[in-house]
Amino acid sequence: MKQLVLTVITCVLIACSGNKENKALAKKILTDPGFKEVKERALEVVKTGFNAGDGYGEVWIRDYNTFIELSAEVFDKETLKENLLVFFRLQGEDGNIIDGFIPKEKAVQTEGGYQYIYSDLEPNYCGHKNTVETDHETSLIQAVYKYIKKTGDTGFLSIKIGDITVAERMEQSMAFLMDHRWSEKYGLIYGATTADWGDVQHTHPWGVYITDDTVYCVDIYDNAMLLIALDNMMELIPETKGKWQAIRDEVATNTMKVLWDEKNQKFIPHVYLEKSPYPADFNENEIYYHGGTAVAIEAGLLNKEQIKIAVDKMVANVKASEAGSIGLTMYPPYPEWAFENKGMYPYGYQNGGDWTWFGGRMIQQLIKYGFVKEAYEQMLPMTDRVIKNNGFFEWYTVDNKPEGSGTFRGSAGVLYAAIEQFYDWANE
Structure with missing residues (x-):
């Protein structure tokens, strides 16, 4: 009886201590001046348009997806809707979705540049598609x-586009992946060999188009994005469940079967449809993909214990590389010879650059799964540098120097969403 009483008292004390810590953390969050300032800055930067940032002329779907909720705070729904409809109007006959669109008068045709996509259904814009990626x-x-x-x-x-509704076109886009990007061998969708979530393949000086030299593989990012999309589609259009639920479950099972390294508690970077393009003495599985892991958590593939291991590993990688935040794309990066594109040097661009665009998504997942203390600690370097550098930069070097567009709306979008989540948690 005495032992039972002691156990109950201990549990109460632990609960009180935890509650006290949560209240202290909530107060920190609600009074954090950096959060308030970054939120206000995000609203200002998103008012200026829908292109990815000041270095881009196009509206890209992979970016728009991460700031459309922020845009909804400052634009009317008709404007947001029109942007989405442009993507559907420029949809390919095989169901594929373009990467981005640009006003026809601004589409400059250059040798070796984008081959623009046109449709009679879209009078004002033309599109392009970085075909090495499988997330459009x-x-x-x-x-x-x-x-x-x-x-x-x-x-x-x-809404009908041509003779086909948006709902039907959504299913057609998923069918494109099944028909043209499906690996029967692995029961997963595939793409070219890129760095984690990147859209630059290992071969070719530019690297955004599939070529005769493309090496295909399955990876965690593309398949996690597919899982999220299928869940979203089935929720919006319940009648699609009969067909897509079984495919969704198969992809989830095969993702963990094929890509999860149980021993090392990490995702294997690439599993190749045929053979690796890299030499036998290069151990690609030493590389830890931060971005793909964050999206895998969003897709519900990892449990709480595995998520804790993931964030600890990311923090350790930041320390080892001396990077600025867990937005670090990967660690260690690929060697200089691994990519023909000169911008893909170690710790450059998508090869180990530090991207808030994905770091912010990891923060969101940490909050969702109850790791709020860890989320707050890892959020501060990202909000601090927005203020210090006076902008939402596209990416940062390993020594935390800003690079690329200074109005990268994807970064603004994910930070805004994370701050909103922090506030929701703190107010509860």
């Missing part, structure tokens, strides 16, 4: 989901 279709469905959840505009799904 899934990004559009996720963006539609966020738009409808934010605005309540369920009628969007019934």
Whole structure:
């Protein structure tokens, strides 16, 4: 009896201590001046348009997907809806979705540059597609989901483009992945050999188009994005469940079967459809993918214990590389010879650059799964540098220097969403 009483008292003390710590953390969050300033700055930067940032002319779907909710705070729903409809109007006959669109008069045709995509259904814009990546279709469905959840505009799904509704076109985009990007060998979708979530393949000086030298593989990012998209589509259009639920479950099972390294508690960077393009003495599995892991958590693939291991590993990688935040794309980076594109040097661009665009998504997942203390600690380097550098930069070097667009709306979008989550938690 005495032991039972002691146990109960101990549990009460632990609970009180935890509650006290949570209240202290909540107060820190609610009074953090950096959060307030970054939130205000995010609202200002998103008012200026929909292109990815000041270094880009196009509206890209993989970016728009991450700031459409922020855009909904400052734009009317008709404007947001029109952007989404452009992607559907420029959809390929095989169901594929373009990467980005640009006004026709601004589309400059250069030798070796983009081969622009046109459609009679879209009078004002033309598109392009970085074909090495396999996330355009899934990004559009996720963006539609966020738009409808934010605005309540369920009628969007019934809009006809040509003779086909948006809902039907969403299914066609998923069918494209099954028909043209499906590996029977692994039961997963595939793409070219890129760095984690990147859209630059290992071969070719530019690297955004599939070529005769492309080496195909399955990876965690593309398949996690597919899982999220299928969940979103089935929620918005319940009648699609009969076909897609079984495929979703198969992809989830095969992702962990093929890509999860149980021994090392990490995702294998690439599993190749045929053979690796890299020499036998290069151990690619030493590389830890931060971005793909964050999206895998969003897709519900990892449990709480595995998520804790993931964040600890990311923090250790930041320390080892001396990078600025867990937005670090990967650690260690690929060697200089691994990519023909000169911008993909070690710790350059997508090869170990530090991207808030993905670091912010990891923060969101940490909050969602109850790791709020860890999330707050890892959020501060990202908000601090927005203020210090006076902008939402595209990426940062390993020594935390800003690079690329200074108005990268994807970074603004993910930080805004994370701050909103922090506030929701603190106010509860």
